[in-house]
Amino acid sequence: MEHDRSNTQILGHFIDGKHVADNERTQPVFDPATGLSNKRVSLASATTVEQAIASAQAAFPAWRNTPPLKRARVMSKLKSLLEANAEKICALITAEHGKVTADAMGELTRGIENVEFASYAPQLLKGEHSKNVGPAIDSWSEFQALGVAAGITPFNFPVMVSLWMWPMAVVCGNTFVLKPSERTPSSTLFLAELALEAGLPPGVLNVVNGDKEAVDTLLSDSRVKAVSFVGSTSIAEYIYATGCSHGKRVQALGGAKNFAVVMPDADINNAVSALMGAAYGSCGERCMAIPLVVAIGDEAADAVVAGLKEGIAKMKVGPGNDDRNDMGPLVTKPHFEKVKAFVDAGVAAGAKLVVDGRGVKVDGHEGGYYLGACLFDDVKPGMSIYQEEIFGPVLGVIRAKTLTEAMAMIDAHEYGNGTCLFTRDGEAARFFSDNIQVGMVGINVPLPVPVAYHSFGGWKRSLFGDLHAYGPDSVRFYTKRKTITQRWPSAGVREGAVFSFPTNR
Numbered sequence: 001m002e003h004d005r006s007n008t009q010i011l012g013h014f015i016d017g018k019h020v021a022d023n024e025r026t027q028p029v030f031d032p033a034t035g036l037s038n039k040r041v042s043l044a045s046a047t048t049v050e051q052a053i054a055s056a057q058a059a060f061p062a063w064r065n066t067p068p069l070k071r072a073r074v075m076s077k078l079k080s081l082l083e084a085n086a087e088k089i090c091a092l093i094t095a096e097h098g099k100v101t102a103d104a105m106g107e108l109t110r111g112i113e114n115v116e117f118a119s120y121a122p123q124l125l126k127g128e129h130s131k132n133v134g135p136a137i138d139s140w141s142e143f144q145a146l147g148v149a150a151g152i153t154p155f156n157f158p159v160m161v162s163l164w165m166w167p168m169a170v171v172c173g174n175t176f177v178l179k180p181s182e183r184t185p186s187s188t189l190f191l192a193e194l195a196l197e198a199g200l201p202p203g204v205l206n207v208v209n210g211d212k213e214a215v216d217t218l219l220s221d222s223r224v225k226a227v228s229f230v231g232s233t234s235i236a237e238y239i240y241a242t243g244c245s246h247g248k249r250v251q252a253l254g255g256a257k258n259f260a261v262v263m264p265d266a267d268i269n270n271a272v273s274a275l276m277g278a279a280y281g282s283c284g285e286r287c288m289a290i291p292l293v294v295a296i297g298d299e300a301a302d303a304v305v306a307g308l309k310e311g312i313a314k315m316k317v318g319p320g321n322d323d324r325n326d327m328g329p330l331v332t333k334p335h336f337e338k339v340k341a342f343v344d345a346g347v348a349a350g351a352k353l354v355v356d357g358r359g360v361k362v363d364g365h366e367g368g369y370y371l372g373a374c375l376f377d378d379v380k381p382g383m384s385i386y387q388e389e390i391f392g393p394v395l396g397v398i399r400a401k402t403l404t405e406a407m408a409m410i411d412a413h414e415y416g417n418g419t420c421l422f423t424r425d426g427e428a429a430r431f432f433s434d435n436i437q438v439g440m441v442g443i444n445v446p447l448p449v450p451v452a453y454h455s456f457g458g459w460k461r462s463l464f465g466d467l468h469a470y471g472p473d474s475v476r477f478y479t480k481r482k483t484i485t486q487r488w489p490s491a492g493v494r495e496g497a498v499f500s501f502p503t504n505r
């Protein structure tokens with residue numbers, strides 16, 4: 001349902017340090033807690049995106065030549081501004097995504113850690129130097145900025161995933177055009193205002209809202225040298241193929257279906273509480289969420305199912321801005337319908353629905369997109385709730401006999417983002433982490449999201465490209481290596497023409 005258009009706020013773009021309107025095409029932004037909308041987001045035309053790219057291109061020469069320490073200091077200032085505005089940022093996230101405020105604060109905090117890492121990045125931009133690689137010849141490698149880089153982000157972490165990208169890109173000397181999700185645009189726009197306040201020159205960071213038209217313009221414009229994408233796998237694959245065909249460097253992080261494995265020797269209470277947060281936190285709308293758990297042996301499986309059932313009975317579902325709630329609504333009505341249809345399909349396929357969240361009602365918020373926690377037992381490979389990413393509060397338990405059997409299931413799955421093993425057995429833990437075909441592994445840690453000074457990325461169809469997001473990999477992603485070999489002719493080392501390949505023989 002939409003409100004009367006006369007009170008509607010229209011969210012535009014942020015180009016060259018200013019808010020820019022382009023209202024030819026707009027679409028509503030909903031509050032998932034109520035199902036109402038009093039905002040619309042502009043969907044940028046190709047011309048508006050080109051304007052943003054031109055602004056970034058114009059800002060590049062001066063920014064590239066700004067000393068790295070000065071670029072990094074903007075990030076120190078930004079960190080303080082993000083902390084000072086934390087409440088406002090979290091309110092903007094919750095109003096469009098629906099997640100509870102404590103979870104929005106978790107997102108912001110992890111985002112700030114990336115800004116903090118970026119403020120130390122000059123250390124990582126140091127080159128490599130070798131003296132006397134030949135007679136009176138010195139050689140060094142340096143890491144030069146690429147030019148204009150672009151970022152395309154998903155709805156589920158509008159602040160954190162944005163902060164995975166542009167702080168490191170700009171500290172490396174690039175300028176940036178960011179295209180946030182059209183479902184959660186406000187918090188990202190506010191970050192751009194704060195970056196300007198922190199001292200980022202106009203044009204170094206531009207934000208364009210939009211859809212496929214904006215994305216396709218970024219992918220095909222030759223001034224854009226690199227594209228970072230985070231979103232679903234089908235779009236990630238498209239971004240990777242299209243960006244690469246236009247000669248760009250691309251990293252495209254996609255979807256996930258993360259398994260936890262509970263061994264019979266695990267601390268079951270600890271595993272159950274970890275699984276509650278990992279499956280139902282953020283309404284399951286996290287790429288590192290755990291939607292499947294393989295329990296080894298019926299005793300462990302029965303205990304896990306009983307513990308989860310008990311935990312779910314205590315959960316409170318309601319608007320994210322009410323601190324008493326553990327879980328908010330799903331992001332949009334179509335997504336709500338899609339997740340509900342997965343639950344229907346699980347029942348039809350013969351999985352046992354132990355807890356059914358489909359009937360949940362939140363008093364006073366009847367139009368909100370609320371789905372209670374759902375728990376399936378006896379999930380089998382081949383069911384859609386096993387194969388596909390649901391991105392909702394739906395957890396399935398699979399019963400297996402051995403760790404080897406569980407690992408074979410994980411390895412056979414198309415995704416390889418995150419996984420976790422609950423055990424007290426060090427040998428099993430080491431075997432699991434060493435051999436499993438997944439990019440991020442937790443041992444008794446359900447959401448092994450690497451900290452800002454490591455890098456984030458999955459394997460298989462969870463990431464297209466070579467380099468992971470943020471951390472040390474982002475320095476390599478946002479720079480290109482140049483190697484310079486230098487000799488200053490001097491009396492002792494003059495030689496005549498040499499026609500053979502240079503060596504040190």
Ligand code: NAD
Nearest residue numbers: 153154155180181211212215231232235253254255256287
């Ligand atoms: P999405 O793929 O629908 O959208 C992501 C971005 O792509 C948005 O900015 C959107 O506007 C744009 N987009 C959508 N359709 C497009 C098209 N046809 N052509 C060009 N651009 C298009 O993803 P979402 O629903 O916003 O986010 C949820 C997905 O993101 C889940 O699959 C989740 O697993 C994934 N995700 C992955 C990670 C990770 O690190 N691997 C992190 C967060 C989210």
